[in-house]
Amino acid sequence: MTSAVVPDHPWLLPGALAVPTERGRSRPRRTTRDWIVDGLCFLVSLFWVLVVTFDAAAPNPEMTAPPPYDWMIAADGLVGLVCCALLWFRRRWPVGLAVATLPFTAFSMAGAIPLLIIFFTVIVHRRTAVALALTGAGIGTNFLLAYLRPEPGMPYWASMAWGVVLSGMVLAWGMFVRARRQLVVSLRERAERAEAEQQLRVAQARQAERTQIAREMHDVLAHRISLLSLHAGALEFRPDAPPDEVARAAAVIRGSAHAALQDLREVIGVLRAETAVEADPERPQPTLADLPALIEESRAAGVRVNASHGVAEAHTVPAAVGRSAYRITQEGLTNARKHAPGAVVTVGVAGGPGAGLSVDIRNRWPVGGATDAGIPGTGTGLVGIAERVTLAGGRLEYGRDETGDFRLAAWLPWPA
16 A cells, blocks of 8 residues: 655645644644634634624624623633633534524624634534534524624614525535545545555566466476486486497587576566466467567458568577567567557567577557557566566566657567
């Protein structure tokens, strides 16, 4: 599994979206953006408390009717200051603070703004059922507030209507913010899951390719060892054979042993799954000599292929190297059919003993980007080819070159 992706500028996002919650923490850390928002909410609420308190203490209040006793003005201002201080804790205990301060909404005008911000926090961070329950309770206390602190020049029913409309607007805004955050979190989880699944597919493709290579090497080594056993047995049972026959048998034994050591060196490090079920014997693996048939097969399928074969001493190409070159060419032609139908494919094979074997496959990049010819695939073919080339001790390059064409190039070692 991969770790969660951290955005480039996490301080611009809310804490719930910027970084994943750390292990052992019930809530994410507060980001710079959260601190700025909390500070602005505190300042706005404090300004509201001062304005409402001074207005209530004026001889002719304009915002609300003055309370029957002067000490209630100071008490209302104190309640507003307490609600402003509680804003710094609203992210930790939104529901608890909303329930504890709910009675204040029935008489406190100074605490209206901070209490509304606490209510908005509950809607954003808690379930819809909790938000709806607090909305209903807030509307009920709003009826009492409109009766105890009526606005000058506004009838009772109008004050109640404005309170209901304001509560509905805050509820809708908070639910929109919550839905948007849930969508972002869902998309992030889907992206992380897709990335993890892709890595799993790549690992499975590598393991499958290793198993396939191990099976091929097993067949080759069994063939070499059987030749060694056959000729050694002949020498054992015919010690009086003519010298020329003994020399030929010894040469075959030496060549088979050398080839077996070469194949064994190539397969070292390949891990074969212990639980792999042996399949039915496969047909003989292709070599470099089968490349012309592969190209003619692609041409018969409608692919325009320009092939050039410049291999010196082709009969001395090791079987494993020729087989890898065949698989690389096969993958290149398959990708061209899938992603660039109709494009001309250029296949070049060149090399010699000591210089290595080079395979170069090119095709024009399709206009408008990659297309799909309807051929299914898993997207891991190049991964398996890269694993094969790496195990063979070679190099592989693929992608768009400086001319804009797609190029698949490999170099395989060819001992002198």
